[in-house]
Amino acid sequence: MIKDNLQSIIDKLPSDVKLVAVSKFHPSSAIVEAYEAGQRVFAESRPQELDKKVAELAAVCPDIEWQFIGHLQTNKLKMVLPHVSLVQSVDTIHLLQEIDRWGKANGKVIDVLIEMHIGEDTKQGFYEEEALDLFFSFAKYRNVRFRGLMGMASFVDDEEIVLADFSRIADFYDYVRDVFPEMEDFNILSIGMSGDWPLAVRAGSNMVRIGSAIFGERV
Numbered sequence: 415m416i417k418d419n420l421q422s423i424i425d426k427l428p429s430d431v432k433l434v435a436v437s438k439f440h441p442s443s444a445i446v447e448a449y450e451a452g453q454r455v456f457a458e459s460r461p462q463e464l465d466k467k468v469a470e471l472a473a474v475c476p477d478i479e480w481q482f483i484g485h486l487q488t489n490k491l492k493m494v495l496p497h498v499s500l501v502q503s504v505d506t507i508h509l510l511q512e513i514d515r516w517g518k519a520n521g522k523v524i525d526v527l528i529e530m531h532i533g534e535d536t537k538q539g540f541y542e543e544e545a546l547d548l549f550f551s552f553a554k555y556r557n558v559r560f561r562g563l564m565g566m567a568s569f570v571d572d573e574e575i576v577l578a579d580f581s582r583i584a585d586f587y588d589y590v591r592d593v594f595p596e597m598e599d600f601n602i603l604s605i606g607m608s609g610d611w612p613l614a615v616r617a618g619s620n621m622v623r624i625g626s627a628i629f630g631e632r633v
Contacts, residue, residue, distance in 0.1 A: 416444060417451040427622070431615055434481055434604075435627030438463065439632035442470045444579045448628060449475045457502070457623060458482025461493035468497045482624060483564075486537060488512040495524060502564045502604055502623075504527040507536040507548065512557060516558055517557025524558050528605055530565040530586065532579045539565065542586050549594050562602030563587045580605050580617035587618070 420435075435444045438459045445456055445467065456478060458464035461472045464480065466487055471478060481500045488509060494501070504510050504526045517524045528548065531539035540548065545563075552560055553604060563586065567579035594600065606614025608627035615622070626632065 415630065416447045416628060419630075420448060420451050423624060423627060426612070430620060432621045434483075434621060434623045435628050436483065436607075436623050437467070437629065438484070438625065440466055440625075440629045441500055444629050445471060445478075446474055449478060453628075455479045455481065457481040457483045459503075461486070461490040464497060465493045471508060475493060491516045495520075495522070500525045500527065500561065500602075503529050503538075505540070509540050509549070510555065514555045514558045522557065525561045525599075526558055527562050527564040527602060528560065530563055532565050532567065532583055545586070545590070546593075546628045549597070552594070552597060560597055560600055562600055562604065563590070564604040566605070566607070567613075571614060576610050577613045577617060580610075580614045580619070584618035 423433065432455065434455050434457045435448055435453050437456045454477060458467065458480065464482065468480065480498045481502055482494050483502045485505065486501065486503060486509060491512060495513065501513065501524060503605045504513065512630060513524050513526065528545055528547065529539035531541050563583060565583040567576040570576065583605055584603060589599055602621055603619050604621040604623060605617065605619045606622040608624050611622040611624060
């Protein structure tokens with residue numbers, strides 16, 4: 415099933431859109447099945463679960479790439495940052511500062527996406543004005559590399575609202591790239607999940623985070 419689900423999504427995805435398989439709450443055996451079907455990039459949202467799966471799969475899936483997409487507490491950085499290629503969910507200045515501090519202490523530059531607050535009030539992240547203030551001082555974060563933006567649309571059935579949310583993030587992403595050309599690696603727009611990724615792609619997404627449409631309902 416996982417192999418067929420993956421292939422169905424890949425067949426529909428434009429070639430320039432990267433698929434991140436969201437494996438949170440699914441067993442390592444499901445990840446192995448997706449890996450054997452050709453998927454290499456996986457995302458987790460809980461530090462303990464990520465740490466456990468990294469240990470379980472290191473020998474079985476040697477070139478697997480991990481990303482982190484959940485709310486990251488600063489006291490859990492050591493469980494996440496050694497393992498991931500990208501932290502998608504930087505939602506506060508404090509978290510960014512702590513990631514930068516960890517990177518300096520460990521001789522690493524951490525790739526991050528800035529999570530945007532769009533739509534529902536319950537969502538975390540930066541408003542556009544806050545993000546702009548951050549980017550004006552990007553050079554002071556020497557152990558962080560700003561790779562782009564991440565966001566979610568409002569949790570509603572109205573596709574026009576969802577598309578408007580995605581378009582707002584995409585417009586801001588384009589604006590940031592125009593205003594800050596010196597951020598040369600700022601080239602990722604991660605919007606779109608299992609239920610709405612076609613709309614995100616329409617809006618300009620080049621990375622989608624898909625879980626249940628690949629693995630089924632969460633375990």
